[in-house]
Amino acid sequence: MTMPFSLPLTTLANAVPPVRVLPNNADGFQEIFFRTNGQTDSAVWTDGLFMLTFWFSTFFFVLLMGLLVYWCIIYRRRPGVPQKISPSHNTPLEILWTVVPSSGMLVIFFLGFQGYMDKLVPASGALQLEVTGFKWDWKVSYPDGTQTGQTVTLGGRNDIKVHALPEDTEVSLRLLSNDVIHAFWIPDFRMKMDVFPNRYTGYGFRTPVLGPEDDHPEGRYRDHWVFCAEYCGDLHSEMAAVLRVMPRADYEQWLKDQGSSGDPVIDGKRVYSSMCATCHTVNGAKNIGPSWMNLYGSTREFEDGTSQIADDNYIRESILNPNAKIVKGFQPQMTSYQGVINDTDIANVIAYMKSISEHVEQPAEGEGEGEAPASETDAEGEG
Amino acid sequence: MTTAETTHDHHDEGSYLTPKYGVMGTIWDWMTTVDHKKIGVMYLFAVLFMFFLGGVAALAVRLELLEPVRVAADGTITGQLFGPANPESIATGNNIFNRLFTLHGAIMVFMFIIPSVPAALGNFFLPLMLGAKDVAFPRLNLFSWYIYVVGSLFGVFSIILGGVDTGWTFYTPYSTTTDADHWRVLLMVLAAFVLGFSSILTGLNFIVTTHKLRAPGMGWFDMPLFIWAIYATSIIQVLATPVIGITLLLLIFERLFKVGIFDPALGGDPVLYQHFFWFYSHPVVYVMILPGMGIISEILSVHARKHIFGYRAIAFSSLGIAAVSFIVWGHHMFTAMGELASTIFSALTFLVAIPTAIKMFNWIATLYKGSIAINTPMLYALSFLFLFSIGGLTGLPLGALATDLHLHDSYFVVAHFHYTMMGGTVIAFLGGIHHWWPKMFGRMYNERAGMIGCVLVFIGFNLTFMTQFFLGTQGMPRRYASYIDEFQTLHVLSTYGSWILLAGFLVHLFNFIHSLVAGPKAPPNPWGGLTLEWETESPPIEHNFHHEVLVQHGPYDFDTVVPPHCDEREFPLPETPASH
């Protein structure tokens, strides 16, 4: 895919040593625009460039609008005051106001280019995360294969998935989509990249160092929102997640907690929250897909008029080849999870579905699984 | 010597608006007319109707965003308005929202803003300003109007069938897979495809007209700047629109036959679609803005009674913008392209800023030592200068790579292009309508109402979209039906702004209706303009001019020429004798 020649872009970007364009302090206009500082080095760079551009623009804007208002007042049309003769052009002046802003733009371009290369190329040896976007959630795989299942309520939203990162660490993201184009945007890091089916994209950043303001009752961490920025369908606006930067020790512990608990129901529930909760509820409400409450063992009626009892094989087929049988009243919207979910997890999901179905005899104690999913935050024991 | 003396020998020729053949006959006359003025008026009403449709969608979108809706039980405002099929489902509310913003985008871009100035005002005034009797191919002109109507009908049908949720950009593979069981996406794509032909034929017509039908004595640099702008626009229309034709055709093939060129499922490339799309759609933003710039040049010089500053610089910068527009489309795709292409496109993007800045400086300099009348067209022109410079300057962080990676697909972009498209084109369009309203319909509008409307539009617009810049930098992505709580304050302000905007438009609407019904009769040259359209009656006679036109002065020679049909006492020449 690479042309025989390729310009040495990185060399070009480093040809002029990067200079910090403005001091990094979130006050004044910078606070109005961004509220907080950029959280990574390259984000600070971006803020600086933005503010530089802002003042550059403001200078010309105020100049032009000032002249406009002033001249509109002093040259307003008044009865009995004849108009004046005035020049119709002035070549030196015109050259001046062409050249001066143009050179300013050259500077802005080059600073932007330097910041771009800085964001795009991850440091060698960085912690590499595989991010898969799908309708409508992100799946993040850690180098040891761990996937996240922890969710929190944040910013007025339930079921926001949390992905932990160690503080002060180089991270490299590799992005791939399972269906349509998404974009992985971390506003605090001032960086986004489109996520494509059948093509890897990615970028790198260095996670921030935690400060005293990051001590919370439940632990030491700082949250950063992730949004999907490329329009991808019905729940595009719900496709959010949180990157939680925490001390390295906490991160190691967190990673360990994400592993198997030994109980297929709990593991299945974790798979549910990480991959299925966007479209399927467990409280009986209808969403994009059918609710899982009392699904297992019930009789499913399909669009083509046939029906079937939901057993293990049916559920497995529905996960791997979802459009084979469409339940009456639903659209064939789900994409295949072949290659996304492994057999163990399918078994765990089935165990979880059994545990919330009245068509299956529950164990004597009954773990109270029927309760609303909003209280799910306790499952992982924060951090 | 006086304006009353305008009628003479050829008074048998009535105004083009005079009905001649009874009611049905008049309707038939309009439907089959090849008169560019009638076609222009038909375009005007068609695009204003589309503006109304798109505006309703925009208001609904803003209404939905009044509060951050996040759980299924809440329902959504649009859901309550439009009656969702499954009130308990969060997806239904979002789905309606998605259809609304697509509707807004597709209608505003393809059916309103692209044909707005060139097809409506351009059709009416290009031949008049050139001193020609008609455009070069009058029947082709009528044909393109009908194509426009057919295309718009396709679009409207697709909305009636349930709307489209692809976004107006139709990005693959979403657009090739969504609503797979329905024809409406195809209908909407087909609508855009058909509308492209209308655009091409109009542009072709204008280029030939400008080349061949200039009045005797009118050299290239005696043309009004509005003509230059329309000419540059037409070049873009002719060169760029065929590419969207083939792109949408491929998209239709993709949906119908799954040919795979844009489909990663078959090894195709979705970014190739984006290249195809933006090769058209970037130049086309200059199709939208260039005619607006032309209008501003006219309004500023006439209402400041001032020779435009740097005529040639403005004329050439129009052509320059047209030329550069073909090599900067990649800045819509910095998050999707390879590094080399991004860098090159970023560098080239800043080239566009240069001719635009030149125009800006020249317009401001035109005001110097003018005789500035503050009326509705002038207020709109000043609003344009204010809003469009914000729109242009906020393009800088979007053109720079590092900042664009943050701002891309955020509300910052939304605000930026509304400042250029609406703060630029729509404001200029409204200014142009007011400027030429007496000429088109032969009646004056109420100046006070016009100015109130303009001020309302200006305030409402800034409140609506200024807030969105801050939303964007703080991290609000575009096309979101719901959002996190932190963004609510700004969203609420923005929605309130949209209501003020609505009030401003309603004032204009009533003003126009009042003017048509009971407005005072307009003189042939109410503003004292020097371009040729002011030399004929208001409204113009059917063949435009009573005599063969011979151009003997430039369009902006206010220093040396008393405007036609005007009293020397009201429009005195400067005290100092002109030195040519």
Next chain:
Amino acid sequence: MATIDAPNPDIQATGAQTHPLYWKNRGFAHHFRNADEQFDACKLGMWLFLSTEILLFAGIFCAYAIFRMLYPEAWAAGSHHLDWRFGGLNTVILLLSSWTVASGVRAAQLGNNAALIRNLVITLICAGLFVFIKLYFEYIPKLSAGKAPGTFFSYPYAHDPHEPLWWSIYYIGTGIHALHVLIGAGLLIWVLVRAIRYEAYGPTEYTMVENSALYWHLVDLIWIFLFPLLYLIH
């Protein structure tokens, strides 16, 4: 001031005939000053239209070039399925027809109606031959063998996983070109009918012949590039 008192000859001379379509009585439309100006305008319009056609095909050529660059193996494999003899024959046919159309314009300019009709008939026969070869010797056997675009592709012996894309480009490119051949033939038929019925063309009035011929040459031009790209370059 900008107007002179030269009375408008149109309005004076024709009195009631102020409808813009009365050009039929005059030889040119009312808003042109003479027939030459109208001829130039029509031709300029036609060239502008031809440039839009070129840009339309540019989309296909661009897709071809991009995928050729990305998947050279698929393109090499695909072009081996096409027979240069059919492509070459079609090239010769189109070149011949271009020549006859050019001769037809010459005949019209000289006022030789019989030669014009003769040339147009030959051109139309060439157009028919071209489409026949395309359909019967190329499309039908290939489609039957499963060498079809996109998901229609059912040929099991593909050399490269991207071969369906090659067929997509092949069918879309040649298909849209064939559509243009048909449109061009339709235009020429119209010209032919007018030539036979009304002897409508002569040294001063041959705009329609000229513009239809230009369109036909464009169809030829596109094929001049499509032929080597699809059939010859591996």
Next chain:
Amino acid sequence: MSHSIDDVHIPNPDFDPTDPHATGQGHHGHHIISAPTLMIVLLLLLFFTALTVGLSRGEVWVQDTFDIILPNWLNIIIAMSISVIKATLVGAYFMGLRFDKALNSIIMLVCLAAVVCFLFFTAIDLGNRDSVSAVRATVPTPGGTGEGLDKTADRFSTALSPRISTNRMPITEFRRTERLNELALKQAEDHGRIEPNDEDKAAGEAEFWRIYYQGYVDKGKHPHRHEHDEHNYFTKLPDHFAHHDDDALEPVSRPDVAGVADSSPNFSFRRTGKTPGLFSEGSEHASDHAAPASDH
């Protein structure tokens, strides 16, 4: 007509009603291109057609005879240069640009400039992606994800394409699998079995490769292998094919797929490039993108 300055009523002395734009050409005669010119241009065009075909065939001949692989770009540049010459001839003489107003030629040039911009900048992006970061530099699945092809819902649909479910396989791989199953079934039938066993599958696969290389056999040539061929397909052929055994090269009939003869009589072996992906198990790569795939 009312004017504020009456003394401007001077007819323009330069104004000529028959030449309103003062082009100075008056009623210029239209250029009539002479018949011999047209004939010469036609002959030139035919000559260049023959030349481009001849060069292309000559390249194949050079390769067949001397085993010299000419570089790919040579072919492209020669063919495209000849096409440009032909197009110029058609434009200049048949379309009369040479004798026409300069404006029409300028329009064509501007149009071609736009085409060049279009091609050039698009190619820069798609040909030069991801050259600075190894993280991005691979393609997950050659031949596509197959994802969007899972369309089995038997409902009203605008898609006229066949509704297939490739199970996330590239379509070519899917079709090959189909054919292999078909052939194995046929072998089983021939041997009186209902379900094909391993032996039938192997025989079916051998049959598959026999048909696959039919084109080579028809030309009466041994399949060539050269360094460009990364994947040694010929080991997959039945033994007597792989060993260049002349006796084994008995003429076989053309592949009879779907009952219609193959439409490609000039099928020859592929001369350039490599052919990855035929058995590269694309679908497994897709699911396994966690592993850094860097073998390209």
